[in-house]
Amino acid sequence: MNGILPEGHVLQAESGEKITVGRMFGAGGQGEVYLAQTPGGERAVKWYYPAQATDLQRRILDSLIGLGWSDDRFLWPQSVVVDPQRLSSGFGYVMALRPDRFKDLPALFRRDPSVSAVNQRTLLIAALHTVEAYQALHARGIAYRDINWGNIFFDPATGEILVCDNDNAVFESEAAAIAGTMDFMAPELVRGHPGAAPGTQTDLHSLAVLLFMLFMNHHPFQGALALKIRCLDEAAQRKLYGTRPVFVFDPDDTTNRPVPGEQDTVLATWRTMPPVLRKLFVQTFTRGLTDPAERVRESQWRIALSSVLDSVLRCSTCDKINLGEPGGPAPECWKCARPLALPQRLELLTGVGSVRGRREVRLIRDGRIYGYHLVSDPLRHDFDDVVGVVTEHPNKRGVFGLTNRSRTAWSTRRPDGTSQPVPPGRTAALRQGITIEFGGGTEGVVHI
Amino acid sequence: MTDAPDSPHWALLHAAVKGSHKKYSQDSSTARLVLGGAGALLAVADGHGSRAHHRSDLGSRWAVEAFTACALALAEDVRRRGGDEARWPAVLAAARGLPQQIVHHWWTRMALHEANSPAGGAWTSGPPPGPDPIPYGSTLVGVLVVGRLLLCWQLGDGDVVLVDETGEPSLPLYDGPELGDEADSLCQAEAWRQMRVHWQRLPVDRHTGVLVSTDGLSKSFADHAGFVSFAAGLRDRARDTGLDRIRDHLPDWLTQAASYSGDDSTLVGAFPAARYALGPQGATEPQPAAEQRHMAGPRGTEGTST
16 A cells, blocks of 8 residues: 555654654545554554644644553554655654554454454443543543544454544644544534534544444444435535434434345344443434433443443353343343343442442353452453452352452351351352352342 | 546546356446546446356446446535545545445345346245345445545455556555455345445555456466556556557457456556546446457466567
């Protein structure tokens, strides 16, 4: 692929370091991305098209780099680079290379073999990470402004995510170089509504579109109405996403339903969604279209996604992972259509004193209890911090226990008042009414 | 940048030949100027041709028609935006959405034909089955270039090759050799999901040409490197002798290629008119293949020699 910069061309970072341009491996609406050799090793360089290399974009970059953000969920701009030979005017920036295990969403949409490890649980985890990543930005007063399917990458095996193209994020109320991609933009921005400006509130709409696409592999406004259009040109996009957006599953407006035969995936994936998530999508894509205050906030997404993650079920017939409704009845398996059995649940009470958090975790085979389960308001969901694993008894099929993978001893308390220690590496039997004390005031009660 | 120029910015190539052992070709193609010559639209479609896909000549024709209709609308959209690169993100969003529109148009055309003339014959009892797309299976490769913006779409096999004046040709959508004969097709469920999209900004000083071909051409070479070498040779000849000479010889070369692969072979292309010698302009139809001659064919190191 040939780009603006020839291979072997030498750029200069602001620090004076020489950056040697390698092959071009990507191009977007704003610029091109190249492999690059730096004194610190291999990196990526994004080089802006001349029309995009504006003073405003430069100021935004300087501001972002000045922040020194080191969150591993973001490929943050590290240093501005210029061309000392003036072969190409303008500038670019250096960022870390995306590890190969992170795949893009189009690979998921087309069921590429590279994402075959993905399942509904890892998609949930990816969604949670995505929400928390944007929440971390918004908590700092930074709006991303260009959330779309092109700048999120995910590890299909673990659900970890990587947010790229962070060069349009700005502090709330500051001018941005880009308003977003129209299919992800809040309707008031698409319409050019007076007073509407990209910010954290409009990011919430874009985030909901991204989550919908992650789960449903389809755009929430591209149903029958979109198929009547020959090309989604500017006028068509303005109508579809701005002046008359209709959610494909709007309960009161069926004009934009997915077309069977041509859009079957979204029909099938929507059926697998637990009602708690469906309600949030309906809310944000109906009332939230006209009233930004009705848009689902990150904290709401976070609670709902986390509770669904705790309600994941495994089909005993085909072994497929299914999403269960928290506290709800067992659905049919999306794959084999057999009724799923509800496994034991662990009712967790966290915290101390009068303010106690409560949540329930379905104890499926190989299920995990994580550190975040044991605190009331975890900062983020860390899936490396495993404290317990649901294991099957080696000699008694169908009998399960919770193996202590933490560094501290637990204790169990039976309904008759007797107790037993569970040191690290040992397993607590999961029987009706048993209480497991995890320490720090957190305890869990097993229910059949 | 995208206003109609006084003379076309692009000069076109277009040739197609029937496979050496075939009764008729299942390839379809088009190469046409758009926006008064400010842009070019190229498309090839390769009907699968086997017994299961016995109407794939129709499928490939509708594929090219659907692509042309949708890409022309997109070209108009680019023109309306005035070629402003700052607005490319919205253009690219439209480009990403185009596969669904293309497949929908193809599907609608196929369903209409099936309703009037079911490939499996008229049903005799029970409710009528839905349209069966399998007999119409086809690939599709399309390119739209307007100003400096190059957009490519590909479903199934086929090749897009960019040739400029620096270095080796590049194949932006090539992802390695096909394993077996299973190619993505318009007849599969939600085919639009499998359609790959590529865009890039063409450097103005490198005079990039674009070649689009069905796999009947690339398969006629011993390996892919041979095909890339053929593309580079085409560029060199276009530069040295002009596109008119290329047009004269292209049917012969494709005929030679078809004798090796046995498959239909189609090649369309667009080159910057100001850089390469000019020939007849405007929309083209495939040039008839000349009688096969004994000559050094595309297979080999200097594939374009006559």
